[in-house]
Amino acid sequence: MSRATPARRVALDVIRAVRESDAYANLLLPVRIGRAKLSDADAGLATELTYGTLRMQGYYDAVIAIASGRSVDRIDPPILDVLRLACHQLLSLRVATHAAVDESVELAKEVGSRSAVGFTNGVLRTISRSNPEEWRERVLATARSGEEALALEHSHPLWVTRAIRQVLVAEGRESELEAALIADNVAPRVSLAVLPGLAHRVELPGTPAPYSPLGVRLSGGDPLRVPAVTEGRARVQDEGSQLAALVLSRARPVEPGELWLDLCAGPGGKAALLAAEAAGGGATLIANEVVPARAELVRSAVAAISPAPEVRVGDGTTVGSEHPAHFDRILLDAPCTGLGALRRRPEARWRKQPGDVAGLGPLQSALLESAIAALKPGGLLAYVTCSPHAAETKSIVASVLRKHPEVSRLDTPAVLQAIASEPLDLAPGDHVQLWPHRHGTDAMFIQLLTKA
Numbered sequence: 001m002s003r004a005t006p007a008r009r010v011a012l013d014v015i016r017a018v019r020e021s022d023a024y025a026n027l028l029l030p031v032r033i034g035r036a037k038l039s040d041a042d043a044g045l046a047t048e049l050t051y052g053t054l055r056m057q058g059y060y061d062a063v064i065a066i067a068s069g070r071s072v073d074r075i076d077p078p079i080l081d082v083l084r085l086a087c088h089q090l091l092s093l094r095v096a097t098h099a100a101v102d103e104s105v106e107l108a109k110e111v112g113s114r115s116a117v118g119f120t121n122g123v124l125r126t127i128s129r130s131n132p133e134e135w136r137e138r139v140l141a142t143a144r145s146g147e148e149a150l151a152l153e154h155s156h157p158l159w160v161t162r163a164i165r166q167v168l169v170a171e172g173r174e175s176e177l178e179a180a181l182i183a184d185n186v187a188p189r190v191s192l193a194v195l196p197g198l199a200h201r202v203e204l205p206g207t208p209a210p211y212s213p214l215g216v217r218l219s220g221g222d223p224l225r226v227p228a229v230t231e232g233r234a235r236v237q238d239e240g241s242q243l244a245a246l247v248l249s250r251a252r253p254v255e256p257g258e259l260w261l262d263l264c265a266g267p268g269g270k271a272a273l274l275a276a277e278a279a280g281g282g283a284t285l286i287a288n289e290v291v292p293a294r295a296e297l298v299r300s301a302v303a304a305i306s307p308a309p310e311v312r313v314g315d316g317t318t319v320g321s322e323h324p325a326h327f328d329r330i331l332l333d334a335p336c337t338g339l340g341a342l343r344r345r346p347e348a349r350w351r352k353q354p355g356d357v358a359g360l361g362p363l364q365s366a367l368l369e370s371a372i373a374a375l376k377p378g379g380l381l382a383y384v385t386c387s388p389h390a391a392e393t394k395s396i397v398a399s400v401l402r403k404h405p406e407v408s409r410l411d412t413p414a415v416l417q418a419i420a421s422e423p424l425d426l427a428p429g430d431h432v433q434l435w436p437h438r439h440g441t442d443a444m445f446i447q448l449l450t451k452a
């Protein structure tokens with residue numbers, strides 16, 4: 001019988017599935033925890049082991065490369081999984097050395113040859129002979145620049161670190177780079193939003209969110225057991241997403257009869273909030289989504305709202321030619337890399353490639369062109385991404401607007417400050433860039449536009 005504890009085995013299973021079959025840790029982990037019937041304490045440990053190992057993979061690989069004297073590309077991937085999991089225990093959780101090493105060797109026996117087990121044992125004994133601070137110094141000594149040192153220490157791909165830095169430099173806040181990277185490695189507190197007209201914030205547990213008048217932040221507990229959430233009158237939703245929807249719905253008073261469009265609505269978090277806001281002001285929302293299964297998620301997200309908004313399955317890039325100058329307000333929450341939500345998806349940073357950013361550009365531009373065509377003169381359009389990467393945010397807006405002199409940027413920070421419960425620390429400019437380290441939200445980008 002193996003002595004590896006069930007929590008470690010569950011973590012290793014999930015880490016392996018993430019690597020081998022592109023599984024999403026946040027979806028697979030609860031399934032594996034349930035199947036292994038872990039106690040609450042073991043479930044907590046399995047979660048910490050899985051998320052921590054996946055997030056810090058870049059840093060642990062640097063440690064493993066030094067300790068083993070070889071590049072991690074030359075280590076058998078299942079053994080590398082075991083070593084990374086052990087690094088998290090030895091360097092971040094300070095699990096007793098013998099427990100971390102012995103259990104990891106047991107796991108190595110399950111996935112590797114005899115020589116691989118010996119290799120695992122040797123590497124882990126080398127790592128455990130120095131303390132975490134000594135390893136940090138050794139890893140940082142391999143960096144060729146200050147930027148690379150920060151990327152290594154806080155376990156971000158160098159290109160992501162550069163992209164974040166570029167945006168912070170443009171904001172005049174380069175000194176915040178390290179704080180931004182650190183914030184990506186901390187699991188966010190769960191935020192809930194009430195749907196206006198269907199629930200009140202006082203019904204929800206937790207403390208009022210600092211900025212969103214509809215939100216609370218929880219300090220623990222299962223949000224899915226909150227009655228207003230099970231009844232569809234409140235939702236789990238990042239505060240940044242709440243603010244992005246509110247910037248559009250509250251930029252100016254709603255005129256009865258207005259027609260609103262959520263162009264890329266799936267899975268429906270912002271659509272639910274917009275639909276409730278529209279219903280309260282006598283406006284109507286249409287939610288559009290190209291993927292049928294995601295449109296189904298939108299239908300269930302808006303199910304509690306009356307009258308129920310129409311949910312259409314369709315390609316947003318053709319809406320403008322099909323319905324020119326038709327909508328009073330449009331949300332374009334564009335498909336993006338999601339680099340602004342790295343705290344929620346521990347493996348995402350390693351899966352994304354610089355080419356993904358370039359690959360999304362034409363679709364983001366085509367959707368923005370379509371949204372502009374579908375907007376009535378005098379209407380409001382919010383271009384939103386859950387990514388701070390300039391190539392998906394300001395550059396897309398700038399390149400599309402060059403072709404549309406009739407479209408102009410509105411002072412989005414001023415609109416947001418008027419809505420928010422407390423003033424936000426925002427960089428100057430027409431757009432809003434939220435940050436995990438500064439606002440405790442995902443790094444949402446919001447640019448409000450209007451058409452002459």
Ligand SMILES: C[S@@+](CC[C@H](N)C(=O)[O-])C[C@H]1O[C@@H](n2cnc3c(N)ncnc32)[C@H](O)[C@@H]1O
Binds near residue numbers: 264265266268271334
């Ligand atoms: C960032 S998500 C939207 C999130 C959503 N607003 C929410 O708050 O739940 C982008 C969505 O755009 C959808 N999408 C991608 N290409 C599209 C297209 N050509 N037309 C419409 N939707 C599209 C994706 O399937 C995805 O559901």
